[in-house]
Amino acid sequence: MGKRIAVVAPPSAKEAAANGAVAFKVLNPRGEIEPPPTLIPTPRVTELAGKKIGLYLNGKGGTSVFFDTVEKLLKEKFPSVTVLRYTGAFDPGDKLAAKIAKECDTFINGVGD
Amino acid sequence: MESLGLPGVFLIAQGFEHDAKEGGKDYGMPALRTLVIPGFVWGQPGEEKIPLAKASFAKMIEALTHPLTPEETRSKPREKEVLLPVEITAESYEAALEKFNQLFLDNHWGDGLPLLPPTPERVKWMLAGTSRSPNEVIGKVAPKNGIATIEKIAINAVMAGAKPEYLPVIIGAMEGLADEDYDLLHPQASMGSFNIVVAVTGPIAKELNINSGVGYLGHGWRSNNTIGRAVRLCLINLGHTWPGINDMANLGRQQSHTLYTFAENQDFSPWPPYHVTQGFKPGDSCVTVSTMGSYGGTWGQAFSGGLRIVAFMGTPAEEVLNTVIENILSMREGVFARYKPEVWDVTIIPLKHLFLVPPEMARNFQHLGFTSQESLRDYIYEKTCVPYEQLSPEEIRGIQGKIKISIAGEGLHGNRLPPDRIPVFQEALKPGGKVPVLITPEDIHFMVVGYPVGGTVVETTYHRAPYKWVGHKTKLIRGSTLTKAGR
Numbered sequence: 001m002g003k004r005i006a007v008v009a010p011p012s013a014k015e016a017a018a019n020g021a022v023a024f025k026v027l028n029p030r031g032e033i034e035p036p037p038t039l040i041p042t043p044r045v046t047e048l049a050g051k052k053i054g055l056y057l058n059g060k061g062g063t064s065v066f067f068d069t070v071e072k073l074l075k076e077k078f079p080s081v082t083v084l085r086y087t088g089a090f091d092p093g094d095k096l097a098a099k100i101a102k103e104c105d106t107f108i109n110g111v112g113d
Numbered sequence: 114m115e116s117l118g119l120p121g122v123f124l125i126a127q128g129f130e131h132d133a134k135e136g137g138k139d140y141g142m143p144a145l146r147t148l149v150i151p152g153f154v155w156g157q158p159g160e161e162k163i164p165l166a167k168a169s170f171a172k173m174i175e176a177l178t179h180p181l182t183p184e185e186t187r188s189k190p191r192e193k194e195v196l197l198p199v200e201i202t203a204e205s206y207e208a209a210l211e212k213f214n215q216l217f218l219d220n221h222w223g224d225g226l227p228l229l230p231p232t233p234e235r236v237k238w239m240l241a242g243t244s245r246s247p248n249e250v251i252g253k254v255a256p257k258n259g260i261a262t263i264e265k266i267a268i269n270a271v272m273a274g275a276k277p278e279y280l281p282v283i284i285g286a287m288e289g290l291a292d293e294d295y296d297l298l299h300p301q302a303s304m305g306s307f308n309i310v311v312a313v314t315g316p317i318a319k320e321l322n323i324n325s326g327v328g329y330l331g332h333g334w335r336s337n338n339t340i341g342r343a344v345r346l347c348l349i350n351l352g353h354t355w356p357g358i359n360d361m362a363n364l365g366r367q368q369s370h371t372l373y374t375f376a377e378n379q380d381f382s383p384w385p386p387y388h389v390t391q392g393f394k395p396g397d398s399c400v401t402v403s404t405m406g407s408y409g410g411t412w413g414q415a416f417s418g419g420l421r422i423v424a425f426m427g428t429p430a431e432e433v434l435n436t437v438i439e440n441i442l443s444m445r446e447g448v449f450a451r452y453k454p455e456v457w458d459v460t461i462i463p464l465k466h467l468f469l470v471p472p473e474m475a476r477n478f479q480h481l482g483f484t485s486q487e488s489l490r491d492y493i494y495e496k497t498c499v500p501y502e503q504l505s506p507e508e509i510r511g512i513q514g515k516i517k518i519s520i521a522g523e524g525l526h527g528n529r530l531p532p533d534r535i536p537v538f539q540e541a542l543k544p545g546g547k548v549p550v551l552i553t554p555e556d557i558h559f560m561v562v563g564y565p566v567g568g569t570v571v572e573t574t575y576h577r578a579p580y581k582w583v584g585h586k587t588k589l590i591r592g593s594t595l596t597k598a599g600r
Contacts (some may be wrong), residue, residue, distance in 0.1 A: 021202055022205060022208070023202040024200075024209065024232050025198045025200050026199050026201060026213060027198050027231045027232070027233060028196040028198060028199065028222075029217075029222050029231060029265065029268045029269050029346065030196050030259060030353065031254055031257075031260050031350060031351030031352070032193075032196060032259065033193070033259050033353065034193075034260075035141075035192065036140065036191070037141050038188050038190045038191055039116050039140075039141045039142045039188070040144060041144055041145060041146055041186075042115055042118050042119060043120060043180070044120050044177060044179060044181060045178060047178060048177065053177075054121075060154075063154055065163065066154045066162040069162065069166035070166050073167065088525075089579075089580065090579075090580065091580070092114070095523070097117055098117060100114055101114055101117035101118060101119040104119060105119075106119065106121055106177050107120075108124065108177070109122070109124065110154065112126060112129075112154070113302075113303050113304070113579075
């Protein structure tokens with residue numbers, strides 16, 4: 001996030017100071033972040049027919065109408081699909097995520113806060 | 114779910130593209146498959162959501178079934194951000210200061226106001242205010258979990274214009290916000306424009322000349338203004354937040370640069386210091402951080418995170434008390450009846466209340482027999498319990514549901530009862546019982562602040578925090594080297 005900045009090598013500061021210019025060093029105010037292991041997305045299902053599709057939302061106003069429509073469209077286009085609705089927190093947490101992963105073949109996530 | 118081997122797509126509301134991208138990176142999946150919905154799905158349920166869903170449906174199918182591209186399967190390991198010092202050179206002092214400020218702002222390392230340069234010498238000067246090691250880690254700061262060390266806090270304190278003697282207070286505030294129980298993600302990232310109270314109690318407040326009287330939330334006090342600003346800069350730089358990128362506050366965070374920073378007016382308070390109500394000793398010096406959202410009932414809402422007026426000067430204490438009780442009771446239907454496990458609705462999460470009471474009003478409460486903050490809060494808690502026989506069937510179902518998910522440990526933290534309160538609610542939900550609208554008396558807080566005479570009672574409310582247990586924390590100020598208190 002933010003632009004990368006060029007870090008000027010210390011000798012230039014000395015040189016600048018020698019030329020009568022102003023030079024000072026400032027410390028970086030950012031908190032260090034331990035990068036998480038990089039994951040790649042899971043391979044897609046090849047088709048939706050016959051699949052169990054999870055719809056995950058956190059119940060914010062307006063989302064029910066939206067997802068009702070998505071569910072209706074899925075069932076119209078793929079009559080053999082099973083749509084499973086789940087509601088929970090913005091982050092479903094390990095327990096619910098594991099349940100959804102076990103019960104579904106693919107999912108659509110629509111949370112917000 | 115993706116990391117558990119379930120393929121899917123994350124729908125993103127228009128305007129949240131940056132936020133989603135940052136979220137993917139934070140969780141280690143920069144190639145997370147997302148789909149921007151060309152509109153807003155939130156808001157009251159309405160027919161306009163139907164065409165929105167229809168317009169995006171084909172793309173949803175494609176996102177679910179189109180094979181991953183080579184780019185998506187070749188996500189590079191994320192590099193650790195290098196946080197080296199920076200050399201600033203310019204032809205004059207003024208030009209160097211300007212260059213430094215522009216550089217920091219361009220990198221999202223500032224708050225928009227001029228900063229002071231955190232040179233190694235100045236940071237060392239700042240660190241002289243604490244006996245704690247510069248390398249000591251006090252916690253991680255949401256949303257990106259940047260590591261907060263004493264040195265990093267000192268760097269930000271220098272930038273804010275704080276003095277070394279303020280540093281232990283700033284560290285204490287950050288210890289509260291970075292506490293594992295504190296829900297900092299919500300006030301840092303949510304569209305709700307929440308903000309933070311920083312209240313100092315105990316003898317250190319006077320030593321640091323923190324304003325607790327006229328204009329206690331205003332300008333003109335270096336201590337109030339730079340302690341709050343240092344905490345704001347820590348939240349930006351240690352949490353790695355920026356408006357519109359991953360801080361989505363709709364209105365911005367009002368009183369953003371200095372937060373709501375003040376000291377308790379102990380000289381004119383009839384009660385023990387506030388921190389005694391939180392288990393600390395009277396002679397301790399403490400700092401309390403508290404998220405402010407200002408949801409409410411009869412007084413309306415101040416979604417910007419501001420304060421709401423409860424009573425103007427001259428209002429009799431009995432009337433103020435009744436107003437408070439009525440307001441909390443007005444939340445009853447929301448808290449009880451509208452609770453549904455599948456609905457995420459801010460109004461169904463019980464509130465915590467922080468009242469800022471002028472000294473004269475506190476004395477009036479004392480004259481009514483409330484000899485401590487605890488006696489007053491216990492009274493309000495009792496008066497806002499609803500007899501079982503007065504509950505509607507829908508309210509009873511709602512409370513039963515809340516108890517059920519609390520026992521199972523499911524759903525939002527904010528919707529759950531803390532384990533020690535589950536038996537209280539089970540016992541209350543019987544004939545002869547009384548069910549509290551508030552989860553515990555400890556969700557009511559009183560601080561005495563302001564001019565000794567007259568004044569306005571104001572309040573800020575917030576949830577009991579949606580994602581973690583609390584949005585309010587008091588920490589002991591310690592490690593001070595330049596003040597008698599807080600050592």
